[in-house]
Amino acid sequence: MPRATARNRSRFEECALFQLGQDCLCMPFTRFMEGVSALLRRPVFTHEFANPDVLWAEFCQ
Known part of the structure; x- marks a missing residue:
């Protein structure tokens, strides 16, 4: 199954991506x-x- 692309990611998934890069x-x-x-x-x-x-590495695969 393909990973979510920028076009079909939900707002929920976008927020999770943002949070993965944050320290807090x-x-x-x-x-x-x-x-x-x-x-x-x-x-x-x-x-x-x-x-x-x-x-993050798993997501980037």
Whole structure:
């Protein structure tokens, strides 16, 4: 299944992408978690957010 492209990403996913690049949380964590799960098309567990670079690398694949 193809990853979300700039054209078909939801606003929710766009916010999650923005948050991945931030040092401080800018939105409710549950919203961020759900957005990242939608971007990666898999469940993302809480402990995975301890290393956002791994999530970013997975998204960029």
